[in-house]
Amino acid sequence: MAGECVPEGPNLKEMSEEELWELINDNRHRISLGVRPCILIPYLRQVKVLTEVDEDEILSCHNLTNRCMRTSYMLDLLRTQGRNGAIALLEGLMIHYPTLYTQVTGRKPSTEPSRFSGLIKYSELTEYLIRAVTGMQTELQEARNEAGKMSARCSSLESEVGQLMEQEEKSRNLQAENGRLQRHLSSLQREVTKLKDEKCDLYIRYTVAIEEKSALNGRLHDLNLQVYQLQTELQNIQMEKEFHKQRSLRNLSSSHTPQLQEAHKDILEQDLAEAIDSQVELAEHLKSYREENEKLLREKQGLLDQTETLSLQVQQLSLDCKMHQQKSTVVQSQMKELQVERDQAYQSRDDAQAMIARILAEKDTLRSQLVELQEAVFALQAKRSPRIKLQSSDVKERSWDSETSSSEECLLPVRRRLRRMDALNPMSLSSCLSESENALPTSVRSKGVEPPSPESLRRRQEILYEDSSLEAAETDSLLDEFVFLPDGGEDEQKPRSPSTRSSVCLSRSSAPPFLVRSRPKAIRVNGRVLSISLQCEALLSQITVVGGNKSGVFVHQVTEGSAAHTVGISPGAQIVEVRHEQNNKALKMVLEDSTLEEATWALSQVSGFCQLSLRPRQNDYEALLQQLQNSKMSSGDSFYIRVNLSLSAGASWTLAVSCNDILHVTNTRPAGTEDLWHASQVHPCKLLDLQSGTVPNYYRAQRLLIQTIEDMSFQTKKCQKVGRLNTQSEQKVVRIVSTGRQGRNPLWVSVEEENNKSTESGPPSASKSCVTLMPFTLVTPHFPPVCRPILLLPTILGRMLDKKLASWQGFQLCEPEVLTSSEHAARLQRSEILEEVEPGGNQCFTLQSVDKVMKKGLHCVLPLGLDCVRRLHRYEIFPIIIFIGVSARSARKLRSKLQRKGQTEEQLLSCLKSEEPLLDKLPCLYHSMAPDSWCDLNSLLTSLRTIIWEEQRKIVWVEPDLW
Template structure:
């Protein structure tokens, strides 16, 4: 029974596995097998013929038994699985030890399996040959036994020596491991030293530049000093000449010098006269007096020259003092520049703190806006509850009226001829401005006059708490953000509560407009798109473009330039649409389904309206729509003007009602620059959804072989679903809790919306810093991370063993395990970002949303692996304790999870690499390419 199970296990193995087992023991087979003992059985099993046996046993090129056995194995390998099984059966008969070594099974012979191989006539001959061969083998085995015993004794003698060598080698191995760790640590220290040397070289370069600037400045200062010296020399020369001039002929002593010259001439004349005659004493006294006066004037001139010299010395001292002050001022200026640089650094740090404060302020504003939005939603819910209260009040009034009518019929009496009802004073009654049940459009009619006990409530739509209620006797139809427009009812003659009254138009006053404020208008919106036409989109807003004259919308003072903010039905309060950010297609669908009493919230925005009309007239745009989507299916674009789209393409939609039809105008987006490239027409959401369902049906009908043959083709479908299954999930502005699919129009089958999403909304992110890297499958990512860490630009993001709480700002847990203490923290990622390297993450795909929520957008790379590629990673997988089957299973499992990842990912095809080094090179190129791309993240609709 055991033999049958062993044979069954061997026969269940495929050809490759059998020959892989034989090839792994080829050396033992060729050393211990005699070919002439196996060929008869193999010939009887019909895996070798007579020519093959002759070639194996007597071929001249085979000089020994090992070569013959090797050639025999090569011949049997060409016979496939039968050759391997027949060879194992022959080993079971003639060489059971080798059979046990190869298969790990004990050889047991079932004679029933061999009875049909040898004919009865040849059985005696075969037995005789077998006996002879056995005797020869016995003799040979005796000789081999003696030699083996001798060899065994030699080996036993060598065992102590080998143990000593083994012990020595273990010590060498331990030393080698220690040195390897030291080399690794020294390698990291060398990298750090390289970084420090690079920083020092940068500082040295900056210092050289500053030195060059200082030398240039010094040369400029020397030139200025030389010019100053020239000016000083020139000033000294001028001073010298002025001094000489002042000594020779001062300008202010010129009249005295003339007088002195005249006196000298007179003196000469007098001397000449003295020689001729003797002067009188009187004349001599006069001349002496004049001479004394001239000497006194000369002394004054000398004193003035001396004072000028003293002033020149004082000026020279002042010049020296000013020069010293200039040098001191230059030194102070240099100190001020240094202080200025320090203040600049302080200011830059302060600006960084101010920027952080601004971010915190913006976050606070966002939180405030969210709170305000929640408050406004609560108010709208209160409004709907108030409307229900008003409707219930009307029902109560109707019931009271019916009860009073019945009482009146029971207690009525027949009036005598000429008898009249007693007269009472006319009173003012309050009624609905527009009756919801009235089908007339545009006229305020009295459909019913109520008894005073009924007390109907006016229709009020408050915008904020604290607004004034309607005044007694009035009914409001228009209410704005800062004021209320009232419609007053005129006094009517007193009547009893009658079933009906002919419609009586009542003149009303037009609503008071308040610019830049939201105004809510309640009116009959039956066939609303026949009363108004709209333009715009999600980027510009929805504007009223034309109003039909004489319509209800015209009477309610709606006109071009009004931006529609909110639309909801009074009779169906569960349906509400905020059209401020709605697309044109969404707005048309919302306004088309209005059929009855409705409310529109509008505000004046003439600037935006005029800008949009100008752009439309100049053909800058075709609508006010602009948003980005990710295609989840492939579109061939067979029709004229259609844009061919591949799955996972990013499209920029610029018009949702292109040329007035249910189709979108879109452009393919450049993945590196966000620029629009090829433009064309794509199906709208519902048409694309039908195509997606058709593609899925076609793929379901394909056979397995057809799918295998098309494995190299691009991806056709990406299955994405959403919880919003009752309406287009891209129309996030519609709040529709109760939905009737039978009310949908034919163009947009909103009621037939499935959970499958052909398009998903995406938003771009431009990142300047290096992004982290995450590999799929994660098992291969561990191998690639170890390889990439040895190259420049990549480092592992280490997991911290700590409690993942808000204090240490952890991001994700390892493999998504809630009880795990290993976390990826912001501090670890920030440290790697500061080093300007790609951080290698060892986390699962379930952590992607947590990373995106923290503002971290890693590069996601899928490495496609075939069975051929998996064999080339066998050694690397063995180091991790994994097998090839586990790697392929991990690829299949995680590749299916990629469908739910809210971002694009790169793919490395299996035919682009042949070994682990080539794969590392391909990964580096793919990471560099993905770093250049724009990051597109899907908006979460769940």
């Protein structure tokens, strides 16, 4: 601001108060756009035209949703100070915005004392400027120190990366050597198996030979008996022959007749011939029997030799069998010891869970007492209806950002909503302890504030009746399916959101901001969980993991000889939870549904004594490996995200995405890349993957988001002016979404400090003060019925189009219901009132009126505001939200119709400007129409019909509640 000031406009000292403010009001639009109140307020406070209360109201009022509104409100406050306020404003512009000062006054800025009005002394002004410069120098020095620290940190990280690469190379060599040894061991095992098979074959042949030998001995014994019988018969025949011969000789001596002698001779010759024939035949039989006997003797000798050989092999097999029996005995003894330890662990677990069940029963009693007190408070509040109606009318005038609760919470006193998440029902605990492993576990979830609905009471009675009728079985089967986590307080979120507990707010070097979340009080697990404790220097250097949030994180390889290998960690076990100590704090990280990137980061933090909770899932692990080998999937990760910034295809990543695109992430650690995810674009109407590629991971995308916001914030005035002219036609670049540590997101791994037990009544924990910008948000697909409700925005234009849209075939306008005071209170308690027609009136738009129209197969046209969207989402109703862009030119075409409604063009544009920033806070996607896409009301209605038909076919993607 150095240099001589040459007058080019009117002299400010000679101008009156009205002239000064007329000059300011003529340039009010330019000042509102170009001035930041936080920069001018210190000077205005110095000259005492603004107070501390004014400063707090300007910077903290919820009704002032943007910078322009805050600047305009500051000008209104200065107007009340008269001439001093105008002079102070112009002097502040001359100090901080010299270019704007010249544009407003037509004079060049100057720092000479004579140029100032005298509201502040020259020495005080110099002191103020010195303080400002000193503060800026301090900030600059701090920024430089921070840059130096980051450079040192970067150098240390680069050295760590080099060491990690060396370790990875060594690990790769060890893995190759391990693979070779395993292949050699497999070949040796195959040879041993082959030898055992050959021994079994020889033993079988030996048994068959013994049986054949026994059969041959029996046959030889029979043949010897037959030979002995034949020899006996031959001797008898010979003796009989001699006897007959002697007798015939005696008869011949006594007989003298020649006829007798001749007849006797013939008989003897015939007998002799027959005896000779029989002896020859017997001799031949005896010869054949002797030959067969010699053959059997030779075979017997061969079998004896073979028997000796087989006996030696049998002795060797007997020794091997004794050795295996000894090993089996040792293994069985160890198994018995493990069973005893397991039974002791189960008994300890049962005692702990019984104690937890008793605590839950006591808490249920206290909750019932609290509900009774709340009902009494509600009865008292119902009697104060005039005051409540007045409060509800004030609440409806607030903007989306200033809302901290729904309309029903505005009518009632602030109180906590009761939640009981995934806890065992204490009334049926005794029956649950005896249920079998396949029995239904009893779990009661209270999704709303008491009193419950009749349908809820009926379901609870049916569950209790089924539990009481089940037969008793194993005691520990049901308790194995629940893992109880420490309770940190009551929950104010939906049933899916975690209960309030103190989380550890870690820095980027210790725990990334998106890797922190809370967990439910109790989560259901399948199968038994084994806890293993070990002492190791770096756990991730001893094991490698595969999988992801869809399949689970499994141990893939274990370094042989390491501490993990010594305690019995083997491939195929799912890592459920990790407990370790860090900075003298006991931390617990739940990895049951974490991504592969999260699990790798979490395990890399573990050093020293740790405890792993593992679940054996060998079949699932082998199925995952088979799918990875067949290239059916690249990892075990699978989740859908909504992109909150536009990314062009760069050198590192290949997929170009726009803001509000939906991506299917299938691998958070693709091979050969760093800080990248593998993702695919999703078909808008079908759950199909389209173009695939890589995108920056959460951290890298977060840095790009911050850089984009900084670039947008520090644009020049000329670029801002051009941007204002084209902002309605250009595509959105970023979507600002921030969340606290209580938010649920699958990109966050649970890092909890086990001994930290903060309560709601105590001071706010560190986690509540941590807010982070989110480049990606988790979304889940929903497939609503055929006809979805229609919500048109901005509200003023939507009210003009609702009746015309309802006159079409297939559309019907949502009609309000007239409720009594008791019905109004009951439905307000159940969050079924969407909006009141008039503040304090009995006519209300209710959930039942919307559901009634949808059951007819018609599109329900909602004459409501944005507040109804979250209430409809609670009941799985997803409206089609269409935001119609309006320019000043198109607003002039609606002037006559606006006048009939008693409204003006400025009100329409102001409504559009106030509601457009609120669209990004919705948990779902919306359709935005450009101002130049329609020229009159008829073309607008025609475009709406086409848009509704297209949006009806699309999948509805919904974000979780992040706060």
